[in-house]
Every structure is written in C-alpha cells, then in structure tokens.
Amino acid sequence: MKKHLALTTAMAATLAGLSGCSSQNEWGDDVVVDRDTRVCVDQNGYRVEDNRCGQRSGMGGIGSSALLWYYVGRGNRVPYYGDRVNDPRLGFKGSYFPTKGAQYANAPAKSNLVRTTSVSRGGFGSTGRSFGGGRS
Numbered sequence: 001m002k003k004h005l006a007l008t009t010a011m012a013a014t015l016a017g018l019s020g021c022s023s024q025n026e027w028g029d030d031v032v033v034d035r036d037t038r039v040c041v042d043q044n045g046y047r048v049e050d051n052r053c054g055q056r057s058g059m060g061g062i063g064s065s066a067l068l069w070y071y072v073g074r075g076n077r078v079p080y081y082g083d084r085v086n087d088p089r090l091g092f093k094g095s096y097f098p099t100k101g102a103q104y105a106n107a108p109a110k111s112n113l114v115r116t117t118s119v120s121r122g123g124f125g126s127t128g129r130s131f132g133g134g135r136s
Helices: 009-022
Strands: 037-042 067-073
Touching: none
Parallel strands: none
Antiparallel strands: 037 067
C-alpha cells in the first residue's frame, strides 16, 4: 500500500510561518543609526523619552529621577523605549561616556517605540466566540 501525504493550505501557511521562530530577537527590524547618537536612560539603564534628559538639572538628580545619556556609535542598534541598554540578550553597544570630540544626534523618530511581544488572538484549536460578559 502506497501512502501519500497531501499538503493542505493550512499546513503550508503553518510551515511558512515557522521560519520567523528562530530569530535572535522578537523584532528583527531594529533601528541602526548612521551617525553617533544619544538616548536617555534611567538609573537602571532603561531607555526613556529623550526629552526627559533635557529637563535634568544640577548634578543629575537623586533617586528615581537620575537620568543619563547613553551614547551609541554609528552602525549600532538604538534601543527602543523600555529596552535595557545593558541586557545581554539585546546586545546594544554603547557607553555612558561620550567620545571626546564626537557630535551626537538625537535618536531617529522610528526608534521612539516600545518593544512588545505579539499577542495571540485565536488560531488552530481555539475559538473566538467569547465577547463581552454574557452568553448567547
């Protein structure tokens, strides 16, 4: 008896989607800068809105208000808001100390996003019938 496995449209779509499962990070479309760039980070190394570093006064503040510039060299990735610059899984390359004589630009607008994980909304084996609080 000869066995034959038919490739259905659903199986083809599933197999095509598997190629994205092995990437290094979940986004793969990180922003790489073409010039020396600076971004604002909090005392724990998380990127925050860059205009918050501009509001800093005196010696940089005390406690949770301490904000720092993090300097990224051209050709490197810029962290998104909420990314931790010293997280080894994300692999950002930069420094808390500027290079002498370098001119630093603000981060490009396309990096002013929050990195989030995808949200599953149904799929194989699940239903999307629930909506609201009542039963129909």
